[in-house]
Amino acid sequence: MQLGLIGLGKMGGNMRERIRRAGHTVIGYDRNPDLADVDSVEQLIAKLEGPRVVWVMVPAGGPTQETVEHLAELLSPGDVVVDGGNSRWTDDIQHAELLAAKGIGFVDCGVSGGVWGLENGYALMYGGDAAHVAKVQPIFDALKPEGEFGSVHAGKVGAGHFAKMVHNGIEYAMMQAFAEGWELLEAAPEVTDVREVFRSWQEGTVIRSWLLDLAVRALDDDEHLAKLKGWAADSGEGRWTVEAAIDHAVPLPAITASLFARFASRQEDSPQMKMIAALRNQFGGHAVESK
Helix, strand or coil: CEEEEECCCHHHHHHHHHHHHCCCEEEEECCCCCCCCCCCHHHHHHHCCCCCEEEECCCCCHHHHHHHHHHHHHCCCCCEEEECCCCCHHHHHHHHHHHHCCCCEEEEEEEECHHHHHHHCCEEEEECCHHHHHHHHHHHHHHCCCCCCCEEEEECCCHHHHHHHHHHHHHHHHHHHHHHHHHHHHHCCCCCCHHHHHHHCCCCCCCCCHHHHHHHHHHHHCCCCCCCCCCCCCCCHHHHHHHHHHHHCCCCHHHHHHHHHHHHHCCCCCHHHHHHHHHHHHHHCCCCCCC
16 A cells, blocks of 8 residues: 655654665655655545545654644545654544534554564554544564564553553563662672673563663663763653553552652652751751752
């Protein structure tokens, strides 16, 4: 089948290649002309035969909103738009309503796989009407990993990005657990080869996983991670996961703590610890350190 793909960055570019390898035609547009197959979104739409399917892989928020609004003016009834970026699920509902008013379908798709997806396939979580999903199904089948698992029609519009959001929240907590365990091992004088301890866990243990494999890979590149600064960003999905937990009154202590740990990583001098130091000095005369 034919697919229009908007956004050919690290994820989108590899997705285009994987879909083409499966025998489908992909016409891609990116603001970087070195990556694009056409010069504009208008040219992309003109080259597609109806009913069209256009997959959007641009940053969440304003860029996705602008792209969906642009497509709403260019596409025809019966066409389908897929948002495969990291949009918030609440945005999906608004986009679906905007497009539905013009007879255009909408599917939201959470995509996981990162830079490894080209070779390994992408885990896909999508939401939308069954009829709209069916039009995109050959592309989902091309992108997913080999085998029985790796993709799911999670529910109605918004379900795909909600599922991907929760996936990322779990990912935050798992990474934090590996990071805390690594730091404790590094601090213990009895343990003389932390990297090989991590490597030994790759077989036979209950914590073996792809994240563990990647941790070993990172330690092979830089055994004590001396080249890195302990600073971690958050994409926004961890925050949305915690906000959704509050809305649904679902306790998420591990995921919430892992998100806050990332905030702490950005503080070279913790304001909170200044107050702790001051209070300890006031009530107990404990020593403080001045700048």
